[in-house]
Amino acid sequence: MAELLDHGLGPVRTCIGCRKQGSRSELVRLVAQGNGSSAVLVDVRRRMAGRGAWLHPSEKCLALAIKRRAFGRALAGAAETGAVERYLMPGTPLVEAQAPTGKPSKPESGSEN
Template identity: 65%
Template sequence: MAHVQHLGNQPQRTCIGCRQKGSRSELLRLVNDGSGSSAVVVDERRRMTGRGAWLHPSEKCLALAIKRRAFGRALKGAAETADVERRIALGATAADTLVAAATTVQPESGSEN
């Protein structure tokens, strides 16, 4: 019998890169640009019209999606992923900055004596 993960009432989506299910809150929603181009954009608010695709915000899942040509299948001919690549790179940089800031030890006020 397969193990089924229960996450309450959170909607589940499938990542187009790794094909694993995850909650909506942990995946990025991607949509076509809407201007007739083949550009894919990140729907930060998850409210844009049109068909959406979901992707974990990791470079590994992005690479898998590109390799599998998943963007074109999920979003009807979409191919330009520069916005998605930029967003994932910024997310990784922001996470690294947060970790570095959290690991910096600052003396407490008055403890220098």
């Protein structure tokens, strides 16, 4: 690890999915939302308060982290990974997608009364 720091790669972090080490710039920082929530958030700017976990931005590492239940261990019980999945795989529907309510998202033209 000292050799990596000597070559100017900066701080070394470990991916919670594949368990391989990489520089901060190669990994995405994750934090627990807090306030009693079990949600995991992506800390894009790497400035959010609290303990952070690190993950390679790949579907493979995300799947490994979910399979290993690594989010809950790294972030004290946080397990809701929807925000991480949306960040890493935009456009891919979540398995836990909400059921439609049957209400239109916008009122039809002329029905605003």
